[in-house]
Amino acid sequence: MLNVHLVPHTHDDVGWLKTVDQYFYGSRNDIQHAGVQYILDSVIPELLRDPIKRFIYVEIAFFARWWREQDAAMKENVKQLVNEGRLEFVLGGWCMNDEASTHYNAMIDQHTLGFSFLQEEFGACARPRVGWQIDPFGHSREQASMFAQFGFDGLFFGRLDYQDKDTRVKQNNMEFVWRGSPKNLGKTSELFTGVLYNHYVPPPGFCFDELCNDEPIMDDERMHDVNIQSRVQDFIKIVKDQAQHFHSNNIMMTMGSDFQYSNAHTWYKNLDKLIKYVNQQQSNGSDINVLYSTPSCYLYNLNHLNQVWNSTKDDFFPYASRENTFWSGYFSSRAALKGYARKSNNFLQVCKQLDVLADLRREGNFALENLRVFKEALGVVQHHDAISGTEKQHVANDYAQRLAVGAERCQLVTNAAFEKLLPKGSDKAPQQVYCPLTNISYCDFTEHQKQFMMTVYNPLGHIITDFVRIPVSGGPYRVVDPKGLNVTAQLVQVTNETKRIPERKKSIATNELVFMVEIPPLGYSTYFIVETNNMDEATSQSSKIVSLPRDQSELPLYIDNDEYLVNLDNINANTLGLSNKRKNISIPLNQAIWWYEAFGGNCSKGEFQASGAYALRTKGERHRLQDDTSVYLTMGELVQEAHMNFGPEATQVIRLYKDMPFVEVEWTVGPINIKDKLGKEYITLYDTQSMTTGDLFYTDANGREILERQRDHRNTWNFNNTEHVAGNYYPVNSRIFIQDKTQNQQLTVLTDRSEGGSSLESGSLELLVHRRLLYDDHFGVGEPLNETGADGQGLIVRGKHLMILDTIKDSPALHRSLALKSYMAPSISFSELTMTPEQAMSKYNTQWSALKKPLPANVHMLTLEQWTDTPKIQPIEIPQILIRFEHIYEKDEDTVLSQSAVVDLTDFTTFKIVTMVELTLGANLPLAELNRLPWAYIPDTKEESLTKEKLLNTAIPRSQSIISLQPMQIRTFIATLDKMH
Template sequence: MLNVHLVPHTHDDVGWLKTVDQYFYGSRNDIQHAGVQYILDSVIPELLKDPTKRFIYVEIAFFARWWREQDAAMKADVRKLVEEGRLEFVLGGWCMNDEASTHYNAMIDQHTLGFSFLEQEFGACARPRVGWQIDPFGHSREQASMFAQFGFDGLFFGRLDYQDKDNRLKQHNMEFVWRGSPKNLGEASELFTGVLYNHYVPPPGFCFDEMCNDEPFMDDERMHDVNIQSRVQDFIKIVNDQAQHFHSNNIMMTMGSDFQYQNAHTWYKNLDKLIKYVNQQQSNGSNINVLYSTPSCYLFNVNHLNQVWNSTKDDFFPYASRENTFWSGYFSSRAALKGYARKSNNFLQVCKQLDVLANLQSHGVNLTEDLRIYKEALGVVQHHDGVSGTEKQHVANDYAQRLAVGAEKCQKVTNAAFEKLLPKGSEKAPSQSYCTLANISYCDFTEHNKQFMVTLYNPLGHAVTDFVRIPVLSSMYRVVDPKGMNVTAQLVPVSEETKKIPERKGSLATNELFFQVELPPLGYSTYFVMETNSSDEATSQKSKVIPLASLKADIPLYIQNDEYLVLLDNINGNTLGVNNKKKKIDIPLNQGIWWYEAYGGNCSKGEFQASGAYALRTKGERHRVQDREMLLKSYILTGALVQEAHMIFGPEASQVIRLYNNKPYVEFEWTVGPINIKDKIGKEYITLYDTQQTIESGDLFYTDANGREILERRRDHRNTWDFNNTEHVAGNYFPVNSRIFIQDKAKNQQLTVLTDRSEGGASLESGTMELLVHRRLLFDDHFGVGEPLNETGADGQGLVVRGRHLAILDTIKDSPALHRSLALKMYMAPSVSFSPLTMTPEQAITQYNTQWSALRNPLPSNVHMLTLEQWQQPKLEPVETSQILLRFEHIYEKDEDPVLSQPATVNLTDFTTFKITTMEELTLGANLPLSELNRLPWRYIPDSGKSLSKEELLRTAVPHVGPPTTLTLQPMQIRTFVATLGRTQH
């Protein structure tokens, strides 16, 4: 028989045209008729009435809200449906996350949040077995690798490039084994993957939602307009058309779509008739068998055919829906929200760590609810219409507000932790304050206190030497370190470009105080800052400012430190060259800010496609941002700790090129906005890194996958089909979550640029890289959001966005060690908090633990502690002892570094505040002991054309319970443990 698996489902965006609250309750139906609570209210009774019916649910952010409102009787009914497999949770994350703009840390966390809820409320029967990424706009190989490590048996997605889909349909290659980490993790990262035939909507003519216009089944022979025969024949034709593109005798049809099943009875009544009348044709020789099913049931049936599948090791970026229509704009849309999401993830890890290290729960301080609010806020933002930037403006505002509320809750956790960790005796520790606008030189606390303590917590398992920048009012300060020693500091005047940022209204700061800090691994250091009137007491030094206008045009303009020299062009403000002084690598580098005109159009067909929140489409060549009059306001600043070049390209773009003492990189802090649209032109702003073809990279460049593995990109090329590129710029843009680089193998040179948020990036000519940093557009791109991407700031003008790039020029061999460690430090930066200083530093040092570490020895330099958080066991199996969730990861790939790519061993006895008594290894999502993992095996043809043996393909994961003393990590491996603790005194 040809089995047709009907999958009743709903796709519920966790915010898009409406906020997550509006979607749940069904408010603002003037925007979109959608109410998720009514979907679940409607589906559950239908399932209870008929044991043959099935339904899948995906977004736990919505389900958890609904669940919290149910009474005991309803909860018992739902648990029964889950145990019987009739209500199946697929994917199981807090949301269906985006795959281009998301960082792997946040992706793992948001799935763990959903998995944990399901396990606590339903137990093992609710454990998701299938990835269901039906709506994201392109797909990441790292996501596939994660799903395999979650223990999933397969993945289904809806969107892929229209050329790729046409090719796969012709080759009957819609299902394959995706090799998520062929170089590093091998079989553990392999995942059966299917492309849904009809995106994720019902087949044409068979949508039975109350909002659909398709004909219902009319089957009463006593009435007119009976249509059973025609409807059955139409469906059989659709089945046969779909089946010819698939290998097996099973095909899947998605019966549902966006926010459908608010009246589930309408759907199920018609599906019942569809199944009945189509299956009746079997008595006439039909081989079609229609049944209610789920993705996991479909996978089980396909797997038991034991056939050999094709494989792929590529990702599916960028996605194009037709000619001239590449969805690569959202890689950079809403750059401020993307930056905020990354910083929020950073702070959440800090809060979770301090909650464990200060042992707050065991001392009667239960801040679980505060942490939950922040976890859920960040989980919601990972949605494919969240951090992607493809939502309406009021929804983007709601996401940002949720992160802000979550951060306030998280600050309660860190305050409680420092209240325990700081005092040496019975003294009460001062309350901590945070400055969330420090990136625009605004900090109310430091501007209104003449002396204060600065506490910096380092969430990394390695010691960190960093520089802190604090907005201040005065011109002389004494800075003292945790041991009472004076610290050299440098005063840098707040730039006029910074003062013009509207959100800075109310700030009085005229300077920023720079000084270097030494932070222990997984610990904190407290420094003391005091305003002084005595030059003898002050440890701060003023910077020397050299205006560009004061220099003759023929005088070489440069800044330098021990590591780098950056040559500057005083004609147009761009850099002219970069010299790695220690490695003696000297290249010309034309680096600056440019823009493309955004294409406008009515989107009626590809040639009229407009650039919008999703799509990137440029018109003509890039334009240099260059205003000679404003450029003359640029200046160079030198001092004891930091050298800066403040380059003002125009009223809408400026940049600070910064060299810190003894730091092996060049920092480019870009500020773009307000983007001018008075000329009725939308604009795409980029930073360009052009080596003038000195680095002969050809058509190759490299980008990261969600902050993890590195993928090779080739301009105007796709590995799996003959690619016809209709857009030179947009068709060559790829997601850059943390880094992009080019190489010259003959010269052994590599130029790497690291980002502080997700951006789109490309290499459009040999020796160049560009990153799209900010967008302001005048047209909607007609993919549903219904408004242009036109963000405004506090003054109603275009939004100003500021971000950082770190550039490394080095040998190919030595570059990985730098870009791996720097990327880690960028996304797990120290948290900085301030508190009143009511005594001398010397007195404070006697009363407080001014430097503290939770580790006796640092972690190996190739290891990162990805997760440290309190862990609650499922309610079904209560455990009295304290437990934590631990993840360690090896941050290098195989063969990247001769030393750091070797296996690494972690000593688990090095923690100072707790001792691990027992430990069990789990799957990556922390919802299954690894010893119980038994995924469906799949046979496939590897890229070499050599098929693996059945024995190789059928072997299961090796169970491993790590001992409580050491564990070993292989390159790119993440290992997850739940550990039971015994506590020690800090």
């Protein structure tokens, strides 16, 4: 028989056209008719009425909210449905996350949040076994690797490039084994993957939702409009058409779509009839058998056929839905929200760590409840219409507000932690104050204090040296380190370009106080800043401002430190000279901010496709902002800066900090002028003019592994590129680089948020940093991407790139460690200082670490948090933590750092581990109990063989305090602590 698996489902966006709350309650139906609570209210009784029916549910952010409103009787009924496998949770994350703009840390966290809810409320039967990424706009190989490490048996998705899908349909290659980490993790990262034939909607003509217009099945012979015979024949034809493109005698059909099943009875009544009458045709020789099913049931049937499948190790970016229509614009849409999400994830990790290290569990559920608010907010923002930037403006505002509320709740946790960690005796620690707008030189607290304390917490397991920039209104200052030693500081003027940013209109800061801090691993350092009139006491020095152009005899036209020299001789032609002094490498560099005109159109067909929140489409060549760039230098002992003004819409600062092995490029774009009726796509350009890199370049996948990209090429089909720019843009989550193998040179650019990027010519890189558009691209959002700021003008966005010029061999060690330091940056807080620094040092622990020694340089502690969401196997008073360690290098990247690593858990000073259980990556199953479905596949290159890949040794060494890690491996543990420690 040809088994047709009907999968009743609903796709419930966690915010898009309406906010999360509006979608759940069904408000603002003038925007979109959708109410998630009514879907679940309607589906559950239908399932309870008939043991044959099935339903899958995905978005735990909605389900958890619905669940919390149910009475005990309903909860028991739902548990029964889950235990019977008739209500199946697939994917299981807090949301269906985007795959292009998300960072792996946040992706793992949001799935862990959903998994823990399911585990807590339903136990083992609710554990998701299938990835269900049916709506994201392109798919990441790293996501596939994560799903395999979660213990999933397979993945299904809906969107892939139209040329790719056409090829796969013709070649009957819609299902395959996706090798998520072929170089590093092998079989542990392999995942059976299927492309849904009908996207994720019902087959044409067979949508039975009350919002659909398809004909119901009318089967009463006494009626004149009986259509059962034609409907059955139409369905059988659809089944046969689909089946010819798949290898097995099983096919799957998605019966549902966006926010459907608010009246589940209409769906199930018609599906019952469809199943009945199609299956009756078996008595006439039909081989078609239709049944209610789920994705895991479908997978189980495929697996037992013992077939050998094709394989791939590519990702699925960028996604194109037709000619001229590449969905690569959302890689950069809403750049401010993307940056805010990255910083919020950073702060959440800090809060979770401090909760454990300060042992706040003794304070009850105070910390857990506050952290829950932030976790859920950040989980929602990972949604594929959130961090992607493809939502309506009022929804984007709601996401940002949720992050802000979550951060405030998180600050309560960090304050409670520092109240325990800072005091030496009974003295109460001062309240910590956070300044989230220091990126625009604004901190109300430091601007109005004559003296204050600054506590810098380091969430990394390595010693960190970094430079801080504190907005101040006075001076000079004395800066004192945790040991009472004076610290050299530099006062850098707040620029006129910064002062014009409307969100800082209340600021009175005239300078930023810059100095270096050193922070122990997984610990903090406290510094003291005191304004003084005594120049002999002051440790701060003013910067010297030098304008350009000017008489070259006054001062050389360059900035430099021990690592780099940036020559500005030819700056008016936007050309720099970039030199790595230690490696004796020099290149000319056309580095500036440029823009593309965005294509406008009515989107009626591909040639009229407009650039919008989803799609990127440029018109003509890129444009220079102006020919004469005004430049001035800020010179000092700690930082040297070249300030470049490209006109009223864009500025940048190139910085060299003392002893730092990178060049910082801070870009500021906006307000983008649209009075000329042109939408604009702003890029930063890094054109070496000397490196020969051909058509190859490299980007990261969600912050982890590096993928090779080839311009105007796809590995799996003959690619016809209709858009030179958009068709070659890829997600850049943390870095992009080019290599000149003849000269042994690599130019790497690291980002502080996800952006779209490419190499459109040999020796060149570009990153799309800000967008303001006048047309909607007609993919549902219904409004152009036209963000405005506090003054009603176009939004001003500021971000940073770190540029590294090095040899190919030595580059990975730098870009790996700098990317880690960027996304897990030190957390800075301030507090009042009502005494001298010397007196404060006698009352407070000014430097502290939770580690006896740093972690190995190739190891990162990815997760440290309280863990009470597991089933109540043990009394809650027995403390448990969730802890993850990862190897941050790939194989063969570095002769030393790519070797295996060992972590000794006895190096922690604040807790003692009694027992430890290793879990799958999502922390919802002991690794020893994992038994995934095996899949045989044909390697996608002749040089590889099936026997080559071996499972990683994930066993815990005999001593539970020692953990070994292989390249790119993440290991997850639940550790039970000594409750008396």
